[in-house]
Amino acid sequence: xxxxxxxxxxxxxxxxxxxxxxxxxxxxxxxxxxxxxxxxxxxxxxxxxxxxxxxxxxxxxxxxxxxxxxxxxxxxxxxxxxxxxxxxxxxxxxxxxxxxxxxxxxxxxxxxxxxxxxxxxxxxxxxxxxxxxxxxxxxxxxxxxxxxxxxxxxxxxxxxxxxxxxxxxxxxxxxxxxxxxxxxxxxxxxxxxxxxxxxxxxxxxxxxxxxxxxxxxxxxxxxxxxxxxxxxxxxxxxxxxxxxxxxxxxxxxxxxxxxxxxxxxxxx
Amino acid sequence: xxxxxxxxxxxxxxxxxxxxxxxxxxxxxxxxxxxxxxxxxxxxxxxxxxxxxxxxxxxxxxxxxxxxxxxxxxxxxxxxxxxxxxxxxxxxxxxxxxxxxxxxxxxxxxxxxxxxxxxxxxxxxxxxxxxxxxxxxxxxxxxxxxxxxxxxxxxxxxxxxxxxxxxxxxxxxxxxxxxxxxxxxxxxxxxxxxxxxxxxxxxxxxxxxxxxxxxxxxxxxxxxxxxxxxxxxxxxxxxxxxxxxxx
Numbered sequence: 001x002x003x004x005x006x007x008x009x010x011x012x013x014x015x016x017x018x019x020x021x022x023x024x025x026x027x028x029x030x031x032x033x034x035x036x037x038x039x040x041x042x043x044x045x046x047x048x049x050x051x052x053x054x055x056x057x058x059x060x061x062x063x064x065x066x067x068x069x070x071x072x073x074x075x076x077x078x079x080x081x082x083x084x085x086x087x088x089x090x091x092x093x094x095x096x097x098x099x100x101x102x103x104x105x106x107x108x109x110x111x112x113x114x115x116x117x118x119x120x121x122x123x124x125x126x127x128x129x130x131x132x133x134x135x136x137x138x139x140x141x142x143x144x145x146x147x148x149x150x151x152x153x154x155x156x157x158x159x160x161x162x163x164x165x166x167x168x169x170x171x172x173x174x175x176x177x178x179x180x181x182x183x184x185x186x187x188x189x190x191x192x193x194x195x196x197x198x199x200x201x202x203x204x205x206x207x208x209x210x211x212x213x214x215x216x217x218x219x220x221x222x223x224x225x226x227x228x229x230x231x232x233x234x235x236x237x238x239x240x241x242x243x244x245x246x247x248x249x250x251x252x253x254x255x256x257x258x259x260x261x262x263x264x265x266x267x268x
Numbered sequence: 269x270x271x272x273x274x275x276x277x278x279x280x281x282x283x284x285x286x287x288x289x290x291x292x293x294x295x296x297x298x299x300x301x302x303x304x305x306x307x308x309x310x311x312x313x314x315x316x317x318x319x320x321x322x323x324x325x326x327x328x329x330x331x332x333x334x335x336x337x338x339x340x341x342x343x344x345x346x347x348x349x350x351x352x353x354x355x356x357x358x359x360x361x362x363x364x365x366x367x368x369x370x371x372x373x374x375x376x377x378x379x380x381x382x383x384x385x386x387x388x389x390x391x392x393x394x395x396x397x398x399x400x401x402x403x404x405x406x407x408x409x410x411x412x413x414x415x416x417x418x419x420x421x422x423x424x425x426x427x428x429x430x431x432x433x434x435x436x437x438x439x440x441x442x443x444x445x446x447x448x449x450x451x452x453x454x455x456x457x458x459x460x461x462x463x464x465x466x467x468x469x470x471x472x473x474x475x476x477x478x479x480x481x482x483x484x485x486x487x488x489x490x491x492x493x494x495x496x497x498x499x500x501x502x503x504x505x506x507x508x509x510x511x512x513x514x515x
Contacts, residue, residue: 133359142356145316146370146418147345149338
């Protein structure tokens with residue numbers, strides 16, 4: 001191979017390495033900014049005034065507003081999971097385990113994760129859009145100009161509200177999901193009702209519920225922080241707000257799944 | 269008193285302010301004029317502490333605000349009220365909530381007292397029966413009036429105006445000019461205005477500062493500005509005269 005071609009190959013390799021470093025640098029910069037905003041949010045959360053009215057408003061928006069979609073997702077998740085696992089268990093005549101398996105899976109994994117994904121899609125996107133629009137129309141700047149810390153006013157209440165409301169939404173997901181699986185198991189698959197309930201009592205522990213609720217608190221903090229951060233980064237008009245909303249949903253969703261794995265592996 | 273001392277600010281390779289010096293006299297209306305991108309808005313943001321200068325000092329009542337921490341800057345902003353270019357009203361709040369916002373945030377006044385103050389300020393800017401309206405139900409001129417009412421609700425010693433007449437028709441522009449004069453006459457506080465509008469600046473300002481290539485190249489009363497020998501100022505005034513002639 002002629003020397004020029006070798007140099008060319010080395011140059012291409014160098015450019016690829018450099019662009020990878022550039023991407024890594026950008027990602028680390030974003031992460032650093034986000035952590036710095038998270039730190040400022042924590043500072044603002046414990047610093048008076050605590051804006052209870054804003055927190056309650058956000059709890060209503062995130063919690064009550066997401067209730068329908070959470071219930072809808074929960075009932076069909078419980079139903080389809082009961083249908084699949086009931087049929088599978090029937091192969092080796094263990095269909096009475098359906099209730100306990102569905103309940104364990106819901107309480108430990110599906111309820112916190114799917115609730116967080118639904119809240120991300122509905123409320124996280126709205127947080128990014130609202131704050132992004134305020135950012136590009138100078139409303140965030142106006143807050144600063146009026147001697148109001150934008151992180152304390154816009155972000156801290158959203159994080160507090162998400163963290164407070166998410167365990168309730170997850171509990172509702174659990175209840176409705178188990179109810180859905182109960183209906184499918186006992187009415188459609190003809191599993192004995194007493195056995196269905198007894199197996200849940202026998203195999204499922206309070207700790208399983210607690211594990212899911214604990215995860216939901218983490219997910220709430222992450223999705224609200226990422227969504228608010230993306231909104232605050234919006235700079236140049238409607239298209240940038242749209243891009244930030246997309247990034248908020250995508251990054252939050254991926255982060256929820258990744259962190260779910262590490263929480264499960266490290267803590268439970 | 270507000271003083272900019274050798275203030276420089278660049279964004280990347282683009283130098284916006286280059287060792288700029290300016291003294292804003294207490295109790296007077298000062299207008300900063302200059303071409304787009306000259307750094308007028310940046311000057312206001314630096315004064316509010318929303319941006320940090322790369323070098324130089326910005327003195328407000330003897331304190332160099334460039335050395336202040338974030339919490340101290342928040343306190344400093346109590347001295348300022350600001351009317352933004354598009355008023356920057358909170359779009360999810362009605363007029364009353366917008367104007368009363370600083371009072372609820374920074375005072376312990378009762379609801380009745382706040383209602384009274386909001387009514388007074390709205391009356392002062394020529395608005396009645398608009399409390400329940402949302403910003404998107406208001407005209408451009410009304411939004412500016414609400415923005416001004418919000419900017420002066422805490423009676424700040426300094427009021428900043430960012431392009432107060434941009435995008436408004438000549439009649440509303442004239443009314444906003446009147447409003448600025450009336451508001452100033454009542455309080456005699458310091459007004460700092462950035463504008464493209466030479467007619468407005470001539471009418472309301474005690475002093476006009478011409479900002480060009482990051483520096484104040486002329487600082488004079490409206491009467492003296494026309495005698496400026498600086499080529500940019502002469503061109504700027506001539507261009508404005510040509511525009512007036514074209515009308």
